[in-house]
Amino acid sequence: MKRIVVMISGSGSNLQTIIDRIHHSDVDAQIVAVIANKADAYGLVRAADASIEAICIPSSDFAHDRVAYDQQLIQAIDQLAPDLIVLAGYMRILTDEFVHKYLGKLINIHPSLLPKYRGLNTHQRAIDNADTDHGVSIHFVTPELDGGPVIVQAKVPIFSDDSKDDLAERVQVQEHQIYPLVVKWFVEERLVMQDGYALMDNNQLGSQGFAADE
Numbered sequence: 001m002k003r004i005v006v007m008i009s010g011s012g013s014n015l016q017t018i019i020d021r022i023h024h025s026d027v028d029a030q031i032v033a034v035i036a037n038k039a040d041a042y043g044l045v046r047a048a049d050a051s052i053e054a055i056c057i058p059s060s061d062f063a064h065d066r067v068a069y070d071q072q073l074i075q076a077i078d079q080l081a082p083d084l085i086v087l088a089g090y091m092r093i094l095t096d097e098f099v100h101k102y103l104g105k106l107i108n109i110h111p112s113l114l115p116k117y118r119g120l121n122t123h124q125r126a127i128d129n130a131d132t133d134h135g136v137s138i139h140f141v142t143p144e145l146d147g148g149p150v151i152v153q154a155k156v157p158i159f160s161d162d163s164k165d166d167l168a169e170r171v172q173v174q175e176h177q178i179y180p181l182v183v184k185w186f187v188e189e190r191l192v193m194q195d196g197y198a199l200m201d202n203n204q205l206g207s208q209g210f211a212a213d214e
C-alpha cells in the first residue's frame with residue numbers, strides 16, 4: 001500500500017477529506033504522518049483523532065534558515081519512506097534541495113487558476129482585478145514557486161458582492177472534491193510527472209491539466 005505524508009500549516013480541511021476518503025476505502029493508501037510547521041495547526045488534531053502520527057517541526061526556530069529547516073524535514077520524511085508527499089495548505093516556501101529530492105512525488109494545492117496569481121492573497125487579487133471566475137489548481141511541485149505542471153483545476157464564479165472569504169469558501173468546496181481524486185490517481189499509478197509534464201494514463205496533460213478536456 002502506498003505511503004503518504006501530508007504537510008500542513010493550518011486548519012487541515014483538505015487533509016480531512018483525504019483521511020475520510022481513505023477511511024471510506026475510496027483511496028487505497030495509508031497516511032503515515034502529518035507534518036506541520038506550526039504547533040497550533042488544527043490539522044495536527046485531525047491527524048491525532050484519526051490515529052495518524054502528528055509531527056510538528058516548528059519553522060519559527062528557523063525563520064532565516066530555510067536550508068537547515070528543510071534538512072530537518074528531509075530527515076523526518078526519509079524515515080517515513082513515503083511514496084507521495086501532499087502539501088495541503090503548507091504555507092512555507094521549500095528549498096530547491098527539498099523539491100529536487102522528492103521531485104515527481106510532491107504535489108500542492110494552490111487557490112487560483114494557475115498560472116494566474118501565484119503566491120499569496122489569491123482571492124482578493126482575483127476580486128480586485130474584476131475577474132469573473134477563479135478557482136483552484138493541483139500541481140506537481142518544481143523549484144519554480146507555484147509553477148509546476150498542473151494536474152487538474154476547478155473553476156468557480158465570482159459574484160459582484162463577494163468578499164474574499166465568500167470566494168475562499170466557494171473555492172474550498174471544489175478543493176475538497178479534487179484533491180482526494182488526484183491522490184487516488186497517483187496511488188493507482190495513473191498519474192506521473194515526466195520531463196516536466198504531468199501524465200495521466202500516459203497522456204500528457206495540457207497547461208490547465210484535466211480541465212482542458214472539459
Ligand code: GAR
Pocket residue numbers: 008009010011012013014015088089090091109110111119136172175
Ligand atoms: C487551501 O485553501 C489551499 O488552497 C491553500 O491553503 C488552504 C488550506 O486549507 N493553499 C495555499 O495557499 C498554498 N499556497 P486547509 O488547511 O483547510 O486544507
